[in-house]
Amino acid sequence: MFVALVRRSFARHRALIAALTALLSAFQILDIVVAYKLQQNAVYSQFAAMVPSFIQEAMGGALVGTFLGAIAVGFVHPLVMLSLSCAAIYLASEPAGEVEEGLVDLVVARPVPRHVIVSRSMVVYVTGTFVVVAAMFATSRATVHWLMPGQAHVVAASRLAWLAFNLLAIVWSLGAAALAFASHVRERARAAGTIALLAVFLYLLQFGAAAWEPLRPFARVSPFHYYATMQTLMGQVTPATHIAGLLTAAVILLGVAYVLYERRDL
Amino acid sequence: MTLPDAIRTESLTKYYGAVVALESLDLTVATGEIYGFLGPNGAGKTTTIRILLDLVRATSGRARVDGLDCRAASVDVRRRIGYLPAEMPLYREMTGIAYLQFLAALESRRVDESYRRKLFARFDVSDIDLRRRLDHLSHGMKRKFGIIQALMGRPPLLILDEPTSGLDPLMIEAFAETVHELKTEGRTTIFLSSHVLSEVERLCDRVGIIRRGKLVRQTSIADLRRDTPRRLRVFFDGAAPSPPSSLAAAVRRSDTRHWELEWPGPLGGVLDALQGLADIEIEPFKLEDYVLKIYSGTPGAGA
Numbered sequence: 001m002f003v004a005l006v007r008r009s010f011a012r013h014r015a016l017i018a019a020l021t022a023l024l025s026a027f028q029i030l031d032i033v034v035a036y037k038l039q040q041n042a043v044y045s046q047f048a049a050m051v052p053s054f055i056q057e058a059m060g061g062a063l064v065g066t067f068l069g070a071i072a073v074g075f076v077h078p079l080v081m082l083s084l085s086c087a088a089i090y091l092a093s094e095p096a097g098e099v100e101e102g103l104v105d106l107v108v109a110r111p112v113p114r115h116v117i118v119s120r121s122m123v124v125y126v127t128g129t130f131v132v133v134a135a136m137f138a139t140s141r142a143t144v145h146w147l148m149p150g151q152a153h154v155v156a157a158s159r160l161a162w163l164a165f166n167l168l169a170i171v172w173s174l175g176a177a178a179l180a181f182a183s184h185v186r187e188r189a190r191a192a193g194t195i196a197l198l199a200v201f202l203y204l205l206q207f208g209a210a211a212w213e214p215l216r217p218f219a220r221v222s223p224f225h226y227y228a229t230m231q232t233l234m235g236q237v238t239p240a241t242h243i244a245g246l247l248t249a250a251v252i253l254l255g256v257a258y259v260l261y262e263r264r265d266l
Numbered sequence: 267m268t269l270p271d272a273i274r275t276e277s278l279t280k281y282y283g284a285v286v287a288l289e290s291l292d293l294t295v296a297t298g299e300i301y302g303f304l305g306p307n308g309a310g311k312t313t314t315i316r317i318l319l320d321l322v323r324a325t326s327g328r329a330r331v332d333g334l335d336c337r338a339a340s341v342d343v344r345r346r347i348g349y350l351p352a353e354m355p356l357y358r359e360m361t362g363i364a365y366l367q368f369l370a371a372l373e374s375r376r377v378d379e380s381y382r383r384k385l386f387a388r389f390d391v392s393d394i395d396l397r398r399r400l401d402h403l404s405h406g407m408k409r410k411f412g413i414i415q416a417l418m419g420r421p422p423l424l425i426l427d428e429p430t431s432g433l434d435p436l437m438i439e440a441f442a443e444t445v446h447e448l449k450t451e452g453r454t455t456i457f458l459s460s461h462v463l464s465e466v467e468r469l470c471d472r473v474g475i476i477r478r479g480k481l482v483r484q485t486s487i488a489d490l491r492r493d494t495p496r497r498l499r500v501f502f503d504g505a506a507p508s509p510p511s512s513l514a515a516a517v518r519r520s521d522t523r524h525w526e527l528e529w530p531g532p533l534g535g536v537l538d539a540l541q542g543l544a545d546i547e548i549e550p551f552k553l554e555d556y557v558l559k560i561y562s563g564t565p566g567a568g569a
Contacts, residue, residue: 008368111345
């Protein structure tokens, strides 16, 4: 029963997952090829000088203008983070869509416990985004090996993996928020749209906090605050605490989703 | 040992905010019975069905299926039910066969392939239809898939909301045949909501009529047939006489040649009282006439 529901949900969302995987993997290739060309032409110092300091800080610090920093862009660029977040949010909002379309009348009218619906959506958004980030990671590694066969060690795979996992933790916490909201409302657009706008707002909050001191205390509520890109890539920090915090928030929100879905009218 | 009622609701009440969808609904459906659940749009039929399936939660009161509480033993209750919603939700991108296989995978019991094949044959669903995407099918064909998905698990309780809506007369006949077959086997209770009153009259043992969330009448078709006044037109050879005292109260209209009467109960009393009768027209019992009176709130129509 559970497997059938998961397969059905993946079948409905396979185009989204496949398109995002292709797009973000292509972005990794493009990013690293551009970084490689910049390095070959030795223009990093000029490039770094062109980027305002608060943007450098928002994007991970002074190492933005380095080859290592350019590789990190593939995991820290706003387009990457927000498109992944929106994908997780959309996948997680399926329960509201099923209520809206009446499909819940077919599924939950059968001996399917309600918690299975929430678990199904959790598995789908977690696995779906994991597949995309795993493909980004593999593409990034493969491109570095292809362009710089002797210097692939510049970015240790384990550091890049931590970065990828940190990104996933952010995305999963936003997906959990979407699942909790979708367990309460009846329209998918409302569930996904509201949390997607919230994600953009939280991203801008974190971005703004890098430029404007008074915003910094508020940036703590943003999941994007817990993403120390350059320090992670340089091996200065292991983001285990950030990841644990984000996953704890996700687990709490998932708990809320189970409770809300169990109590609601479908 | 007596079997519990297939469905029993006690003081079932549901509010949607300030809107009363159901108010103290007491309903019983015996095991093996075919029960017609009637009411105008918005009367609370679908809400009742959705409470039985635990899709919505009652504000107060209880609903039981086979003695099991629809809320506390929700999964066990749904294991016993095959459900056809009034508006058939579809995964449009699926083929018919993939749709049925997906729904079969959600059942707790194995779907009997030979029975499913029999349903395909009865409802004239070809292999080509099975391989077509659901969004390419006509409304009637989608409805057939709806009926088949509800029946295919051979559940002990079928809840069918507007089952024949959109079906052609041949398929309505196929549906009636299936209901008769299930009734003959005696293992299945059918709870059927419909606006097609001739169909309800033909198929159901009992009906419950709901209006504005309240059960107005629950009775057997046989009792209704017996208790509902019949309309008679009596024609005489020559001038119509004055009605005898035993018939006077029943005469609704009269002129020089005929009377129109509404007569409750057996017709022997009327026929005995008639002298000089040339012709008589007796309108057959129509559930429709009775139900429409209740829908419109005509005094005396309900219990």
